[in-house]
Amino acid sequence: MKLTVLDEPPLEFSGGTRHIDPRHGITDYGPADATNTAVRTIRVGIVGTPASIQGLRRWFDGCRQPIAAKTSRLGRLYVPFPGFDTGTGFRSTLVWDSRLERPIRDRDLQRVAGLNPRDAVKAAVQLYAAELDVLDEEPGCDVVLIARPEHLPERPTPEIDPEAPWKKAPPAEPVDDFRAVLKAMAMRYSRPIQIIRRSTWDPSFTPPGGDKPRLQDEATRAWNLHTALYYKAGGVPGACPASRRTSTAVTSA
Numbered sequence: 001m002k003l004t005v006l007d008e009p010p011l012e013f014s015g016g017t018r019h020i021d022p023r024h025g026i027t028d029y030g031p032a033d034a035t036n037t038a039v040r041t042i043r044v045g046i047v048g049t050p051a052s053i054q055g056l057r058r059w060f061d062g063c064r065q066p067i068a069a070k071t072s073r074l075g076r077l078y079v080p081f082p083g084f085d086t087g088t089g090f091r092s093t094l095v096w097d098s099r100l101e102r103p104i105r106d107r108d109l110q111r112v113a114g115l116n117p118r119d120a121v122k123a124a125v126q127l128y129a130a131e132l133d134v135l136d137e138e139p140g141c142d143v144v145l146i147a148r149p150e151h152l153p154e155r156p157t158p159e160i161d162p163e164a165p166w167k168k169a170p171p172a173e174p175v176d177d178f179r180a181v182l183k184a185m186a187m188r189y190s191r192p193i194q195i196i197r198r199s200t201w202d203p204s205f206t207p208p209g210g211d212k213p214r215l216q217d218e219a220t221r222a223w224n225l226h227t228a229l230y231y232k233a234g235g236v237p238g239a240c241p242a243s244r245r246t247s248t249a250v251t252s253a
Helices: 022-029 050-062 106-113 117-135 178-188 218-232
Strands: 002-005 041-048 093-103 143-147 193-196 249-252
Touching (some): 041 050, 041 117, 041 218, 050 093, 050 143, 106 117, 117 143, 117 178, 178 193, 193 218
Parallel strands (some): 041 093, 041 143, 143 193
Antiparallel strands (some): 002 249
């Protein structure tokens, strides 16, 4: 078998400029649809506890300013985040409106956390869906941030055999994931959602009963989240020229 590696195809950005790296292209030239006035401001709704809503807003407001890249020997793998504002990068900005903030009471989520995992996921999705129903009627909302519940049980506790307590308990049967269930349910709404764990915007947070998750550096997290929001709001960060092949490798016998 012979392997042929093709050159990396460039993406197209503002004014027909091109670059092989979408982050460098957006930073240097602006998004492909820079003339699209509809995404120069993105109106954001938020569903979560009051503390999560405020925490998300603070983190995203901080991302209006540039964020330095991670120090690394891997050359250009890590790219500084240029800031999400109308004068740089995506040439867009996030707009907050208290009318689009849908707080969920802490005591309601605490009650959910006491259920078995299957019932907890179902109950949590119902809480968030009720707020998404309201936001779906609001005319001034482009995309909705979902602050994922912090103490939601992830999986059933393995059951010890009372006749042989010395034996290792077998893994419990998995249950439906909150993220998967909510995203499937949210397909009926006209506004896309973006689910965010607290550890993404609060690196000091440790999930209950577990170690701190391994996180990408802050600039990379900012790139990933803002690219997703820009795209879900209807924007086109970078376009693949129609005349170019998108394959990066081909094989032949």
